[in-house]
Amino acid sequence: MNISRQVVLAVTGASGACYAQRFLERTAALDGVAVHLLMTDTAREVWRHELGDGPVEGRFTLLDNRRFDSPFCSGSAAADVMVVLPCSMGTLARIATGTADDAVARIADVQLKERRPLILVPRETPLNLIHLRNMTTLAQAGAVIAPAAPGFYTRPDSLDTLVDTFVARILQLAGIAPLEDSYRWNR
Ligand SMILES: Cc1cc2nc3c(=O)[nH]c(=O)nc-3n(C[C@H](O)[C@H](O)[C@H](O)COP(=O)(O)O)c2cc1C
Incomplete structure (x- = not known):
């Protein structure tokens, strides 16, 4: 049996x-990892603006954010890990207040209630008190808050390397792939 x-x-x-x-590219190359992709409507807009077409069909299944019939919407079949990457302040607020009004918010809600890993990668600057309070609430509820703030101590020589360094760290946090030595401090 394949697990x-x-x-x-x-x-x-x-x-x-x-x-x-980059997360999709990295996980596509891994055995034993099934990725289920959810996108909000605004995520599609931002993706078009920043990258153009995509994400291309690959080794992931696409879930409908308006539907609640995927297994992960129930605690009885919760995901092994959920990563929200990048996480808008809007989605952060919805998860922090438990709205469960789309699949992203519902699955995050399930991860927290089932004590399963939930990794949020917020991106905003500067942060207002509402953002900070929502992050505190979520950290107290068990989420990992991993801001989209890549480190420069590995001296990345390109934007691609910088992105890769950060995504490698998220994959490590999520228990999906070990961090390459080249991305570790002093190794
Ligand atoms: C090009 C673009 C960039 C944006 N960047 C951010 C951002 O970095 N952080 C953020 O919280 N919202 C950002 N927004 C605003 C969110 O997309 C907006 O609040 C939206 O309602 C979030 O919806 P969602 O959480 O359902 O994806 C951006 C919007 C656009 C169009």
Whole structure:
């Protein structure tokens, strides 16, 4: 029997579609990982603006954000991990207040209630008090808040390397792939 880790990747309307694109490319190359992609309407707009067409069909299944019939919408079949990459302040607020009004918010809600990993990658600057309070609420509820803030200590020589460095760290946090030594401090 083939056992796959069930990964939900939610892409929302914050800047940083390149991170999600790289996440899909990296996970497509991994065995034993099944990626289920969710996109908000605004995520599609931002993706077109930042990257053009896509995401291209690949090794992921596309879920409908307006429907609640995917297994991951129920605690009885929760995902092994959910990553919201990038996470808009709007989606952050919806998850923090438990609206569960689209599949992204509902699956995040399920991850928290089932004590399953939920990794949020917010992107906004500067942050207002509402953003900060929502992040605190979510951290207290068990989410990992991993701001889209790549490090420069590996001296990335291109934008691609910078994006790759950050996505590698998210994959490590999500328990999907170990971090390459070249991306570790002092290794
Ligand atoms: C080009 C573009 C870039 C945006 N960047 C951000 C951002 O970095 N962070 C953010 O919180 N919202 C950003 N927004 C605004 C969100 O897309 C907007 O608040 C939207 O309602 C979020 O919807 P969603 O959470 O359902 O994806 C951006 C919008 C556009 C059109």
